[in-house]
Amino acid sequence: MFDQPPVVRVDRHPEATLPSGEWPATVPAVAQLLEEGLTLDNGVTFLVGENGSGKSTIVEAVAVAFGLSPEGGSTQARHSTRPSESPLAGALRLQRGLGSPRWGFFLRAETMHGWYTFLEDHAGPRDPRFHEMSHGESFLAVLRTRFDSAGFYCLDEPEAALSFSATLGLIGALDDVVRAGGQVLCATHSPVLAAMPGATILEVGDWGLRRTTWDELELVQHWKAYLETPGRYLRHVVEP
Secondary structure, eight states: OOSSOSEEEEEEOTTOOOOTTSTTTTSHHHHHHHHHOEEOOSEEEEEEEOTTSSHHHHHHHHHHHHTOOTTOEETTOOOOSSOOOOGGGGGEEEEEOTTOOOOEEEEEGGGHHHHHHHHHHSOOTTOOOGGGSOHHHHHHHHHHHHSSSSSEEEEESGGGGOOHHHHHHHHHHHHHHHHTTOEEEEEEOOHHHHTOTTOEEEEEETTEEEEEOTTTOHHHHHHHHHHHOTHHHHTTTSOO
């Protein structure tokens, strides 16, 4: 077990050239990160918020600043198809934990198929043929083969490919990572995933970033209300 996590803190780089009036610095959560910085706890930190709130942009930038490919994979993966990442990573400086692991992995739902293709040419003995699996099965295979050691794990909406039961399996995999001394930064829309015991939750929105609890999340409150009376929501989007 390591005394410090792989990433202790994220701050604006003193030589950053990202103007405050240009995207993504115009996103409140990103602006707050650049102005105040962010201390990352041990274990799992969830960024939870609506589309466009900046949570995925932050996770991607921290992953790239750590040395991971913006299209996903481990610290050794350097595949690229169509660069689309924001310039935020170049404006960040990470404070690394003394003696902590330098290995990491970025699990990104929207680019994983490109990483699978990369692996076909660089497959190891433990790698299955990801392209021959369903989207959810391939994600579960990644969990089994990559989430097995201490390191820095960044995840961007991993629940997109997973069923309810598979999402519970992901929580178990993240718990294994934490027990091994690893650290996780995850953007999610999933109230199931965000309920992981012991996790730090940062709600992302027009206010920027704020620490909260699972019960206080707007996401959780909306899901509870919807499951209780879905008609209250559907009448605004479905014509009678």
